[in-house]
Amino acid sequence: MTLVDYLLAVGAGYDPRDGFDTPQQRLLSQAGELLDGYGPNDFVIKASGGQRPLATTDTPWIGFFDPDESVTPMRGLYVVWLLQASREAWTLSVNMGTELRAKTMKKAGDREAQVLEALRAEAAAIRGGLPADLTSGWGAAMDLRRPGIRQRRYEAATIIAKTYPLDALPDDKTLAGDLNHACLVLAEAMQARDRFAIANPGTIFTGSAVHVDxxxxxxxxxxxxxxxxxxxxxxxxxxxxxxxxxxxxxxxxxxxxxxxxxxxxxxxxxxxxxxxxxxxxxxxxxxxxxxxxxxxxxxxxxxxxxxxxxxxxxxxxxxxxxxxxxxxxxxxxxxxxxxxxxxxxxxxxxxxxxxxxxxxxxx
Structure with missing residues (x-):
């Protein structure tokens, strides 16, 4: 199955109110097999339409994970496709895990505002360390059309992003090329994050790099x-x-x-x-x-x-x-x-x- 056909098949008919027993949910559960051959050979491909059996999500995702960095959207950096809650467009993004970051924030005052501010600052720091030629033509934000906590965190944790209207998706070669480019940016972003952590101890969630004799x-x-x-x-x-x-x-x-x-x-x-x-x-x-x-x-x-x-x-x-x-x-x-x-x-x-x-x- 081509990437463009996959994005169309999931996006066009997805409805979170239909539960998990749908063709779209089955496609998401088979992402690793159906999209094998897209992205770097050693990447792990996962997708989700919600947390079984609890609830579906308004914004299903398809993740491409470097296994030496992370195999879960909860931590580390990764490449991800996210469907808008309105089902009008897919966004391809290099993003950061948000769940563990949120757990470090003190439960005082407007905690969620603190989480979003910290995620935006970290994403901006990493983005600032990327070569300009790699980010040219890419945006620094996404709009998932849903004010939920998880969706707002995805948006805040965006390093780079590109949005594709569902009714005007480019051809498969273009989509695959953009995906490969995002995976290249991911590798650079991991190094930019580490450099920033070393040069600015304690200011990034990857941990302090203070030298100890x-x-x-x-x-x-x-x-x-x-x-x-x-x-x-x-x-x-x-x-x-x-x-x-x-x-x-x-x-x-x-x-x-x-x-x-x-x-x-x-x-x-x-x-x-x-x-x-x-x-x-x-x-x-x-x-x-x-x-x-x-x-x-x-x-x-x-x-x-x-x-x-x-x-x-x-x-x-x-x-x-x-x-x-x-x-x-x-x-x-x-x-x-x-x-x-x-x-x-x-x-x-x-x-x-x-x-x-x-x-x-x-x-």
């Missing part, structure tokens, strides 16, 4: 555990295998056996080696053959962390990029030229470039 207190190494996610579809289930935490834990344990001291309690950095020589470490999963994405992200994040978290003139740590699979020699050479040591998992052995080998960080 590892010598001031004992910081544990505890990357957590991978949790296999099972996405249930009518005809099949998709099993999302563990990715980040398991690999980081294996590498960290390997380092500890070699008498290195390290910690993961240094958000937003993945880990920091504190002894014998300080290093900032970033662990990246390589998806398929896409080494470019993994190496670019590791490079930009490591450089940003050291620039913002460690003042010029002070003792600054070295940089280490760790990958879940081998990367190309050209990518290793490039990272080395940027003063980044490289380690990768190859046949369950932590191989390293000469810089990493000299420091004992890889074989």
């Amino acid at each position: 590892p010598n001031d207190r004992d910081l544990p190494f505890d990357p957590g555990v991978d949790v296999t996610a099972v996405i249930s579809l009518p005809k099949r289930s998709i099993v999302r295998k563990p990715r980040h935490e398991g690999g980081l834990k294996r590498y960290g344990t390997w380092l500890q056996c070699r008498n290195f001291k390290l910690t993961t309690k240094v958000h937003p950095r993945d880990f920091v080696i504190t002894s014998p020589t300080p290093w900032i470490g970033e662990y990246k999963v390589v998806y398929g053959r896409d080494v470019a994405r993994a190496t670019r992200e590791a490079h930009s994040q490591l450089k940003e962390y050291r620039h913002f978290l460690y003042p010029a003139g002070a003792s600054r740590p070295q940089l280490l990029a760790v990958f879940s699979a081998p990367i190309t020699d050209r990518r290793v050479t490039w990272l080395n030229a940027e003063d980044i040591a490289v380690v990768w998992d190859e046949d369950d052995r932590w191989r390293g470039c000469p810089l990493a080998q000299a420091a004992g960080l890889g074989l």
